[in-house]
Amino acid sequence: MRSRLRKKDNSSENEPLVTSLTPDEVRARTFQRAVKLLAAKSRSIAELRERLLESKRTTTTAVDEVIARLREYGYLDDERYAFGYASLKVRQRPIGRARLARDLKFKQVGNEIADAALDLVYAETSEEELIDRAIEKRIRLRGRPKDRAEAKKLFDHLLRQGFPFELVSEKVRRVSGAAVEDEEL
Numbered sequence: 001m002r003s004r005l006r007k008k009d010n011s012s013e014n015e016p017l018v019t020s021l022t023p024d025e026v027r028a029r030t031f032q033r034a035v036k037l038l039a040a041k042s043r044s045i046a047e048l049r050e051r052l053l054e055s056k057r058t059t060t061t062a063v064d065e066v067i068a069r070l071r072e073y074g075y076l077d078d079e080r081y082a083f084g085y086a087s088l089k090v091r092q093r094p095i096g097r098a099r100l101a102r103d104l105k106f107k108q109v110g111n112e113i114a115d116a117a118l119d120l121v122y123a124e125t126s127e128e129e130l131i132d133r134a135i136e137k138r139i140r141l142r143g144r145p146k147d148r149a150e151a152k153k154l155f156d157h158l159l160r161q162g163f164p165f166e167l168v169s170e171k172v173r174r175v176s177g178a179a180v181e182d183e184e185l
Contacts, residue, residue: 023062030058030066038070042085044078045071046108082109082117090121094134097122099162131163131171144175151176 021029030052037043037051045067052063070076085107086100097118104114138154145151151172158168 021057023059026058027062027065030055030062031069033058034066034070035075038075042081043076044081044107044109045076048076050108078109078113079117081107082113083120085109086114086117086121087124090125090130094130094137094161096127096130096158096162096164098164099160102162127163127167131158131167134158134161134163135171135175139175144177145172 033055034048034052037048043051048070049063049067052058052066053060067076082104085104089095089100089103100118100121101114104117105111109117135154135158138157142150145154154175155168155172158172159165
């Protein structure tokens with residue numbers, strides 16, 4: 001009984017466990033783990049593959065078969081994942097295209113898929129609308145910029161949010177008003 005309760009930590013003890021299982025059992029366990037991971041949060045195909053391969057109780061072929069089956073069932077779809085992720089982020093807070101593209105790349109979504117998803121998201125809500133919302137929120141929290149330093153902080157904040165330089169420059173000049181009108185950012 002005690003041997004069943006002990007947690008196996010080192011890899012030499014886990015190796016006999018993998019080799020003692022049949023390929024069907026390994027595939028079934030991998031599938032169960034994949035479903036649990038997807039139930040916790042949606043993931044890109046590459047993210048899920050990486051997480052599944054972290055386990056010493058699976059093989060590369062089992063992971064590939066499980067991913068193929070999940071794609072077949074419609075549980076894994078990078079296009080749907082990228083669009084859902086991007087639209088959620090835009091609804092949560094105003095964020096620029098460059099920042100979202102970087103986030104999707106971090107989530108291991110392909111560039112073509114990410115670009116298509118971003119085109120769809122920004123067709124619904126333009127970056128100009130989003131930057132206006134971001135500026136309104138920043139002004140509500142910190143007030144209108146009174147000098148060049150505060151305008152620079154707003155400018156940097158908007159750039160970090162992923163908005164394009166030209167749009168940020170135009171909007172900050174308009175918002176900052178007479179206090180920094182003569183000075184360049």
